[in-house]
Amino acid sequence: MKVAVNLPIGSYDITIERGLLKKAGAIINLDRRVLIVTDSGVPEEYSKEIAAQCREAFIETVPMGEESKSLSVFEKLCGFMLEHGFTRSDCVVAVGGGVVGDLAGFAAASYMRGIDFYNIPTTVLSQVDSSVGGKTAVNLGKIKNIVGAFYQPKAVLIDPDTLKTLSERHFSNGLAEAVKMSLTFDEELFEIFEKSDSHENIEEIITRSVKTKAAVVEQDEKESGLRKVLNFGHTMGHAIESAEELGVLYHGECVALGMIPMCSPEARERLTAVLKKLNLPTEYRGSAEKLISAAAHDKKFSGKKVTVITVPEIGSFKTEEWSTEELFEHIKEFFA
Amino acid sequence: MKVAVNLPIGSYDITIERGLLKKAGAIINLDRRVLIVTDSGVPEEYSKEIAAQCREAFIETVPMGEESKSLSVFEKLCGFMLEHGFTRSDCVVAVGGGVVGDLAGFAAASYMRGIDFYNIPTTVLSQVDSSVGGKTAVNLGKIKNIVGAFYQPKAVLIDPDTLKTLSERHFSNGLAEAVKMSLTFDEELFEIFEKSDSHENIEEIITRSVKTKAAVVEQDEKESGLRKVLNFGHTMGHAIESAEELGVLYHGECVALGMIPMCSPEARERLTAVLKKLNLPTEYRGSAEKLISAAAHDKKFSGKKVTVITVPEIGSFKTEEWSTEELFEHIKEFFA
Numbered sequence A, B: 001m002k003v004a005v006n007l008p009i010g011s012y013d014i015t016i017e018r019g020l021l022k023k024a025g026a027i028i029n030l031d032r033r034v035l036i037v038t039d040s041g042v043p044e045e046y047s048k049e050i051a052a053q054c055r056e057a058f059i060e061t062v063p064m065g066e067e068s069k070s071l072s073v074f075e076k077l078c079g080f081m082l083e084h085g086f087t088r089s090d091c092v093v094a095v096g097g098g099v100v101g102d103l104a105g106f107a108a109a110s111y112m113r114g115i116d117f118y119n120i121p122t123t124v125l126s127q128v129d130s131s132v133g134g135k136t137a138v139n140l141g142k143i144k145n146i147v148g149a150f151y152q153p154k155a156v157l158i159d160p161d162t163l164k165t166l167s168e169r170h171f172s173n174g175l176a177e178a179v180k181m182s183l184t185f186d187e188e189l190f191e192i193f194e195k196s197d198s199h200e201n202i203e204e205i206i207t208r209s210v211k212t213k214a215a216v217v218e219q220d221e222k223e224s225g226l227r228k229v230l231n232f233g234h235t236m237g238h239a240i241e242s243a244e245e246l247g248v249l250y251h252g253e254c255v256a257l258g259m260i261p262m263c264s265p266e267a268r269e270r271l272t273a274v275l276k277k278l279n280l281p282t283e284y285r286g287s288a289e290k291l292i293s294a295a296a297h298d299k300k301f302s303g304k305k306v307t308v309i310t311v312p313e314i315g316s317f318k319t320e321e322w323s324t325e326e327l328f329e330h331i332k333e334f335f336a
Helices: A020-027 A044-051 A071-083 A098-110 A124-130 A160-165 A168-185 A187-195 A202-219 A226-231 A234-243 A251-262 A265-277 A288-296 A324-334 B020-027 B044-051 B071-083 B098-110 B124-130 B160-165 B168-185 B187-195 B202-219 B226-231 B234-243 B251-262 B265-277 B288-296 B324-334
Strands: A002-007 A010-016 A033-039 A056-062 A091-096 A116-121 A135-140 A143-150 A155-158 A305-310 A318-323 B002-007 B010-016 B033-039 B056-062 B091-096 B116-121 B135-140 B143-150 B155-158 B305-310 B318-323
Touching (some): A002 A202, A010 A020, A010 A202, A020 A044, A020 A155, A033 A071, A033 A098, A044 A056, A044 A091, A056 A071, A071 A098, A071 A135, A071 B071, A071 B135, A071 B143, A091 A098, A098 A116, A098 A124, A098 A135, A098 A143, A116 A124, A124 A160, A124 A168, A124 A202, A135 B071, A143 B071, A160 A202, A168 A187, A168 A202, A168 A251, A187 A202, A187 A265, A202 A226, A226 A234, A226 A305, A234 A251, A234 A305, A251 A305, A251 A324, A288 A324, A305 A324, B002 B202, B010 B020, B010 B202, B020 B160, B033 B044, B033 B071, B033 B098, B044 B056, B044 B091, B056 B071, B056 B098, B071 B098, B071 B135, B091 B098, B098 B116, B116 B124, B124 B160, B124 B168, B124 B202, B160 B202, B168 B187, B168 B202, B168 B226, B168 B265, B226 B234, B226 B305, B234 B251, B234 B305, B251 B265, B251 B305, B251 B324, B288 B324, B305 B324, B318 B324
Parallel strands (some): A010 A155, A033 A056, A033 A091, A091 A116, A116 A155, B010 B155, B033 B056, B033 B091, B091 B116, B116 B155
Antiparallel strands (some): A002 A010, A305 A318, B135 B143, B305 B318
């Protein structure tokens, strides 16, 4: 399957195919210097598979986790390219999850003011979500994605076979973003979650999610309007992420919890059933007070109105402006 | 005077006017958080003049010199904005020379993946040259501009009155880039240098240089073709810069020397007369051997062909591919 992403600054394809890693050289010009960025949590055979197809490959393995999304690791990657004589004709390939894609993408965007970037996401979360959209970034301290660039890859290669090495919990964690896409845009995809096995249908799940996200990004590359709908479930999801001890709940799990209060009762019932089927959480175990106190530290909630996405019927959404108080009152009903 | 720069990603104006600093608020929306970046070599009344027109201004003064174009100063600027709650609706204003513009521009390009950037260049060099083109960057170690972005300002404000505080040598240093523009594109501008006083005609010199550079950038935003002509005089100019002790010769002075061998004999005679009039160097005091040895360390000259811009007649140029040997032989005739 190929999904084309057409943007004013150029177009590129997202190719979704089992066994694609082995054929990367047919899509990417690897006859040059190639910096392959991966992390210590990604099976090393994936980056080696790509390296074997390059004329001159350099594999940089950063430590797994958010801490690698820092300006110091970014500087290390740029310094490495400089040291090895990378020119504007050479390229960067990310092999891994969202951390690797964000970090390597920002290095590619900035080195010599931009060299070719290719993304090979190897987790469900990065395949259905972060691989599309051209958002690259690193963190500053604890604040995520504060320094970065909108920089589109030349191509995205998705090989669903790489998901075989993923734990069941990580698999479901990534699916939460696909559930989000289905809730707001694609009832047929939602029915796949309801009626069939996600493992068996993972190619279709990825393809439909990527198509939806590509369509949104095409209409709003720089995140000024429509793209806000991609934040469905994320407003409270982020608050849950900050209220929790780091890593107790994964990102997708927090998004799952964050979506529940934003659905109509009918949609919520079907959503809860799907989340349970996917072993995603449906009940927040912390207190609403703790959650609201965490949210209050977020600048999004400082006094003014908050843009909230709600789902009246599955496959559709509404954008509303709520006051912080309204949002917090609403939340209290759901999280005891 | 207004010069429009029309690029696929959007358009902006360069306004050239005496006393413009005082009227910045009429062009720039300063009714928001504004980070004013300047350096210790720039008279502080310039940044204060802008700050006085802002609703909420923060002045960051970095140390004068190339050392401030580093990822650590870049990180400091981004961290400062984060700490003071800058959002995507706030902006960065550079007040100073090329170092400040490059650094502040990259911070604006990267903070939250891009916020509004305004450039107020206050030196001849930055007014005629680096304020146009959207090149932003910092250095990595001794290698200049290796990490950055193509990021266009929302507006450029040029106030020729700011040049009154510039030393005569810095004034002439900047004019070297304007002489370069005239040699390759604009014989009438060259005649201004020949026939009249540069101080008296500085507004016209800036305007004509900016128009020329804007036209080149419009045709080649990302530096893939035509924009190479802007490197006229820079190939050997950079070699002279590296062969010299740091700071013995200024950038424009090296470019002046670098242009001489690349002109036809007729053009060269007129160029030499203009350079002398402007107190720019016409004779390189180092040895050709030292120069060539410095150039040999530059990757541009590693074995292959070099793209060389020559001026057959004033106001025109040719792009040629020379071998490194040819270039070095040619240089020897000029630099004893």
